[in-house]
Amino acid sequence: MRTHLLRLSRPTSRRTLATVHPGSPPPTTSTFTSNSIFPREPHAPAVVTSCLPGPRVQEASRGIQQFQDSRTHVLVAGNYIVDLDGNAFLDVYAQIASIPIGYNNPDLLKLAKTDLFATMAMNRPALGVFPPGEWKDMVEKAFLSVAPKGLNQVFTAMCGSCANETAFKAAFMTYRDKQRRLSQPPGSPAGPVEFTQEELASCMKNQAPGSPELSILSFKRPMVDWPAIKYPLEEHAKENAEAEAKSLQDVEETIISMKEIRPVAAVIIEPIASEGGDLHASPAFFRGLRQITKTHGVSFIVDEVQTGVGATGTFWAHEKWGLAEEDAPDFVTFSKKMQASP
Incomplete structure (x- = not known):
């Protein structure tokens, strides 16, 4: 699952x-x-x-x-x-992507004065231990009602960085689960593979075999360069297609070469590298990237901290890529504009 x-x-x-x-x-x-x-x-x-x-x-x-x-x-x-x-x-930066629908929106100010808002802000319960009775409805209305196509689960974190880090952890666990299943002899029962005592003990110290060496592949830093797109697009179609193909080739070669060193458990990318320099790529590039991750059993993380919540004309920027539902990202991370960080 x-x-x-x-x-x-x-x-x-x-x-x-x-x-x-x-x-x-x-x-x-x-x-x-x-x-x-x-x-x-x-x-x-x-x-x-x-x-x-x-x-x-x-x-x-x-x-x-x-x-x-x-x-x-x-x-x-x-x-x-x-x-x-x-x-x-x-303010076209919207307070470094932290303002959901503009400053001092009357509806949000009205909501902030409600008893429910005051109660939630004042008590700030540890949701994993003491979730309020309204939590299910709140999550479904606030998050799952606008969930990207193909995604139906949400996990809340403390901030944008935490959301990405949580996605990394989930990707590591997903990768190891696949490895453990493949290592089982033919005819083994389906379902999770039980951990050994050595794995349980060593993971508490962040050591192998419970915590094996895995990596996350990102763009620009530290591994693969973002494709060098030239503008105007219509005048550089050939060069841009070649640049994107070269970047995709570098991604696949990196995933293959890292398998015996520090396997790549996930690839993370922003639809637009916003604070990274306003870097763009074509929908075909992102679709190609998704196919590479599927081919090699690598999770696909789409970081929509800067681009989500209507910033590009669709609620999620990656909607513009034309992905089939079965090719949906494994993880879409978001933060400040939803006033939460899942």
């Missing part, structure tokens, strides 16, 4: 509410629109300082530097995004 894991993230930018810092200069009336469902929503970006970051942002950043490294500060902002100097920006 396949184990499936989900995880989401990277939101689409919807309508947002401008929240200007109390110390900011009052924006002009032309900055905001009056016919929005969001009070005081900017109708367009507006830069009002002679430089970016502006003087108030620089001052605030220096203050933060006293207790936190401020070198990454681009903005010290309110919400549209409107910074301390009154510059209004369209």
